[in-house]
Every structure is written in C-alpha cells, then in structure tokens.
Amino acid sequence: MSEGDVTITEGLAAEHVEDALRILFGAFAKKLHIGFRDAEDFVRLFHDGVNPAACLSATADGELQGILGLQSPGVEIYNFRPKSLFLRFSPWRAALILANMLVLYSPPRKDALVVDQLAVAPAARGKGVGTLLLEAAEARGRAMGMPRMALSVISENEGAIRLYERMGYVRTQAIGGRLVRMVAKSAEVWTMEKELG
Numbered sequence: 310m311s312e313g314d315v316t317i318t319e320g321l322a323a324e325h326v327e328d329a330l331r332i333l334f335g336a337f338a339k340k341l342h343i344g345f346r347d348a349e350d351f352v353r354l355f356h357d358g359v360n361p362a363a364c365l366s367a368t369a370d371g372e373l374q375g376i377l378g379l380q381s382p383g384v385e386i387y388n389f390r391p392k393s394l395f396l397r398f399s400p401w402r403a404a405l406i407l408a409n410m411l412v413l414y415s416p417p418r419k420d421a422l423v424v425d426q427l428a429v430a431p432a433a434r435g436k437g438v439g440t441l442l443l444e445a446a447e448a449r450g451r452a453m454g455m456p457r458m459a460l461s462v463i464s465e466n467e468g469a470i471r472l473y474e475r476m477g478y479v480r481t482q483a484i485g486g487r488l489v490r491m492v493a494k495s496a497e498v499w500t501m502e503k504e505l506g
C-alpha cells in the first residue's frame with residue numbers, strides 16, 4: 310500500500326529495527342519513564358526481541374517513517390523473556406522495567422486484532438502516515454477474519470483520539486485509578502474499538 314512517497318509494508322526490515330525502537334521510545338517516553346533511563350536502554354532490551362511478523366512499517370525513500378505493532382494470539386510484538394531483563398540490568402531497574410511493562414502490556418485477544426504500538430516519526434506527523442498504517446492494520450484484521458480492531462489510548466492524547474474517532478473507533482472502556490496515574494501518567498486509559506464488518 311502506498312500514498313504519495315509513503316509505502317506501507319508488512320513486517321519490519323532488520324535495518325529498521327533500531328529506528329523503530331527509537332521512534333517508539335520517543336513517542337512513549339512519558340509512559341516508559343519508569344525503569345528505562347533513555348532510548349539506549351530500550352533499544353538494548355528489545356533489539357533482538359522485536360517480532361517482524363507483528364509489525365507494519367511505513368517508509369519513504371528507504372527511511373522508516375512510522376511503525377505499527379499488532380497483538381494477536383500466538384503473534385506478539387516482543388519476544389520477551391523476563392530473565393533477559395535481569396541479565397542486562399541491575400535487579401532494581403529490572404524489577405521497575407518489568408512492573409512498568411506488565412501494567413502497560415496489551416494482551417492479544419481472540420475477538421479483536423489489537424493495535425499495541427503506533428508511532429510516527431515527529432517530522433512525518435500530520436501527513437497521513439498514521440492513517441495509512443491503521444488502514445493496513447484493518448486490512449490485516451479483515452484478512453484474519455477478526456470481527457473488530459481494538460487499541461488503548463490515554464485520555465490526554467487528544468490528537469490520537471481525534472484520529473481514531475475520524476477512522477470510526479469508539480470508546481468501549483475507561484480505566485482510571487492510582488496505578489494508571491502513576492504508570493501511564495494519565496487520568497484514564499481508554500479502550501477504543503472498531504467493528505470491521
């Protein structure tokens with residue numbers, strides 16, 4: 310799929326893995342503040358653990374512009390073993406990172422294709438890349454026979470919520486509370502869904 314200069318492809322090329330992790334860390338630094346000191350930590354942990362089969366990539370002139378990760382039964386974005394955390398980080402930081410990841414984890418669902426990670430490089434935002442990635446994700450959901458798409462978004466992320474609403478996603482659940490405030494630094498985490506029909 311392509312529009313203008315941007316091409317959407319299934320998977321994630323090996324040479325784009327590090328860029329993808331940097332784009333994701335930059336986009337979600339606020340959420341990942343517990344445990345990860347900087348992007349290097351994040352890249353170090355996940356570089357060998359990203360599952361390309363769960364990704365869609367947006368590229369222009371060979372450069373990665375955006376990344377979308379999908380969770381479905383048996384195909385998760387990160388092939389991650391908690392043990393590797395304790396091998397790479399001090400026990401205290403490993404425990405913090407693990408707690409953070411457990412709270413932010415979007416498990417796969419049988420009744421929905423879950424968009425877990427969507428981020429566009431700052432310089433490429435507002436040009437339709439996110440829309441193209443979501444459309445490609447929905448095409449995959451239909452091909453898999455999934456009845457709906459699902460994703461999570463913090464209530465303060467008004468720009469992303471506008472994009473999801475424009476594409477037909479509706480809020481189906483809102484979770485608040487102390488843990489959400491502490492880890493997601495947000496009043497509420499919303500689940501938004503779209504029937505694929």
Ligand SMILES: CC(C)(COP(=O)(O)OP(=O)(O)OC[C@H]1O[C@@H](n2cnc3c(N)ncnc32)[C@H](O)[C@@H]1OP(=O)(O)O)[C@@H](O)C(=O)NCCC(=O)NCCS
Nearest residue numbers: 336427428429434435436437438439440462468469471472
């Ligand atoms: C949300 C995000 C993926 C959208 O990607 P995008 O390529 O800018 O999206 P598009 O160009 O297809 O659509 C633009 C829409 O996204 C929204 N948007 C969100 N953040 C934006 C930004 N920084 N610049 C421009 N549009 C933004 C706007 O609502 C816009 O809709 P509008 O033109 O009707 O106002 C991107 O802004 C991003 O990576 N943000 C940081 C990470 C994030 O919040 N991810 C979603 C987590 S649930």
